[in-house]
Amino acid sequence: NNSTWIWANDSVPVSGGGETPPRGRTFRIHFTPRAGKTPHFTDILMTADDSFTFYVNDEQVGTRAYYPLAYAFRMPLLRTGPNVFAVTATSGSTSSTPAGLLIAIQITYNDSDGTRDIIVSDTTWRAFTSMPDGYQNLTFDDSSWPAAIGESPYGASAWGPVTIPTNPQTFVYTNATNWIWMNETANASVNAPVGSRPFRLTWTPPAGQTARSVTAIISSDDEYMFFINGNMIAGGYNFGLSQQFSISLAPAAKVVFAVNATNYAGPAGFIAEIQITTTGAPVCTECSSSLFVITDANWKWTSIVSEGFEAPGFDDSSWSPAAVAVEYPVGFSPSQ
Numbered sequence: 001n002n003s004t005w006i007w008a009n010d011s012v013p014v015s016g017g018g019e020t021p022p023r024g025r026t027f028r029i030h031f032t033p034r035a036g037k038t039p040h041f042t043d044i045l046m047t048a049d050d051s052f053t054f055y056v057n058d059e060q061v062g063t064r065a066y067y068p069l070a071y072a073f074r075m076p077l078l079r080t081g082p083n084v085f086a087v088t089a090t091s092g093s094t095s096s097t098p099a100g101l102l103i104a105i106q107i108t109y110n111d112s113d114g115t116r117d118i119i120v121s122d123t124t125w126r127a128f129t130s131m132p133d134g135y136q137n138l139t140f141d142d143s144s145w146p147a148a149i150g151e152s153p154y155g156a157s158a159w160g161p162v163t164i165p166t167n168p169q170t171f172v173y174t175n176a177t178n179w180i181w182m183n184e185t186a187n188a189s190v191n192a193p194v195g196s197r198p199f200r201l202t203w204t205p206p207a208g209q210t211a212r213s214v215t216a217i218i219s220s221d222d223e224y225m226f227f228i229n230g231n232m233i234a235g236g237y238n239f240g241l242s243q244q245f246s247i248s249l250a251p252a253a254k255v256v257f258a259v260n261a262t263n264y265a266g267p268a269g270f271i272a273e274i275q276i277t278t279t280g281a282p283v284c285t286e287c288s289s290s291l292f293v294i295t296d297a298n299w300k301w302t303s304i305v306s307e308g309f310e311a312p313g314f315d316d317s318s319w320s321p322a323a324v325a326v327e328y329p330v331g332f333s334p335s336q
Contacts, residue, residue, distance in 0.1 A: 003120040005100035005159060006148040007089075008127040024090040026135045027101060028142045029125045031083045033109070034117070039078035040110035041286040045070055046103040046121075047162050048089040055086040055136035062206050062289060066176045068162045070102075072290040073206075075280075078107060085119070086136040098158045100151050123147045165275055165290030177294040179221075179269030181261075182301045183323040192268035198309045199259040199270060200316045201299045206289055209278040211255045215246040216274040220261045224270060227258040227310035239269070257293070258310035269325045271295050297321045 008025040033039050044061065046054060051065035056075065064071045091099035103121040108114075127148035134140050155161050163176075184193055205211050218226055221239035225232060229252060236243045249255065261270045272295045280287025300319035308314055 001154055002118075003102050003104050003154045004122045005102050005151040005154070006121045006123070006125060006127065007100055007151055008129045009146050009149045010129045024088050024131050025099075026128045026131050027087040027089065027125050027148060028135065028140075028145070029085050029119060031078075031085065031107070031117075031119060033078060033080055033083075033107065034115070037109040037111060037115060038080055039076070040108050041074055041076045042078050043106045043108070044073040044075075044103070045105075045164065046073075046087075046101075047071060048087075048101045049091070049099050049159065051090045052101065053088045057083055058137045060136075060207070062291070064291060066292055066294055066296075068159065069176050069292040069294075070162045070164045071292065072165045074286060074288045076284065076286040082138065084136075084138045084140075088131055100159065101148075102154060102159075102162070121148075123150050163292075165277075165292075176292075177271060177273045177328050178296050178324045179271045179326050179328065180295045180297075180299055180322040181263075181268045181270065181325045182303070182320070184303070191266055192263050194263055194265055196260055196262040196305050197301055197303065198305045199261060199299050199301045199322060200309070200314070200319065201257045201293065202316075203255045203257065203276065203293055204253070205255070205276070205278045205291075208284065209280045209287060209289060210251045210253070211249050211276050212251075212279045213246065213248050213277045214255070214274060215244070215277075216272055217242050217244045218270075218272045219243070220259075220270045221268055222264040223262040225260045226272075227256075227260075229256055230258075230311045232310075252312070254312065256310075256312040256314075260305055260310075267325075271328060295322070297324060 047067050047070040049067040053063040054061045061073050061075060062071060087101060089101040091097060101121055105119040107117045125148040126142050126145035128145045181192055182197055214228060219239055219242040220236060223237040225235045227233060233247060234243050234245050259270055274293040276291050276293060278289045299322040300316050301322050302319045
């Protein structure tokens with residue numbers, strides 16, 4: 001709640017009605033742990049409008065999109081000496097739109113008194129309007145960078161609240177997700193061919209981590225079967241109702257989500273919002289993340305439901321990107 005949406009100083013703050021040209025900006029802040037104390041682990045909670053790549057001491061921790069969903073990372077990477085947190089944040093639109101970065105970082109020390117330090121996004125961060133080589137390095141000289149501009153307190157202005165990962169996760173759809181279908185018709189939210197269509201998405205966890213659990217909320221107009229890594233997980237047949245479920249995953253380098261969605265007549269669409277929890281064990285027991293997957297154009301589809309299409313090793317390289325039929329909550333909104 002103490003975090004502020006920030007950006008580089010090449011735009012008018014959103015709180016003042018301003019917008020920002022599309023391209024990446026870079027942000028840095030230094031941190032030195034308290035004298036005599038050793039950091040145990042670091043928790044990071046962050047989001048950006050539209051996307052971010054986050055580094056600690058030159059090591060990439062995560063890269064994600066989909067505002068208003070927040071992403072959580074836990075890592076034991078801090079040194080007892082100086083450290084640096086660095087971010088590339090990108091306004092992904094092709095035209096000037098609101099853009100911002102929101103972060104909260106908690107450093108927990110390896111002692112019995114529960115000592116913690118908290119860093120939030122505010123004007124103590126430095127921000128630059130381009131991406132200099134090596135800007136994420138601890139030794140990079142950012143002394144000439146100006147301070148970030150504070151755009152709006154968390155929860156206010158253009159952005160409102162964000163969806164924060166929890167365990168267990170209780171879901172509602174957010175306006176980050178979409179109803180998707182294929183591009184066989186000009187507008188699947190009005191009318192689409194009758195029949196079944198397969199969809200797939202292959203998701204790769206952060207480096208050094210494996211997925212350990214999935215929580216999802218799903219609906220389809222009109223019917224669906226949902227698979228994870230080749231295993232059928234859920235099904236439904238009423239687009240006005242959503243199904244939510246949580247499952248544990250066997251360790252795997254990738255997670256393959258697959259859907260067989262069927263349209264009986266008229267409009268067609270499939271919608272999902274998925275939280276994936278990862279772990280770095282056994283190499284790094286303190287490393288973890290909580291990340292989101294949504295239905296968007298990163299999913300693939302084809303016109304024929306082939307045998308074994310849900311299997312992780314199935315070749316979908318010739319499939320086409322899914323088409324966004326309509327952004328949620330526009331169109332048909334299922335009960336959650």
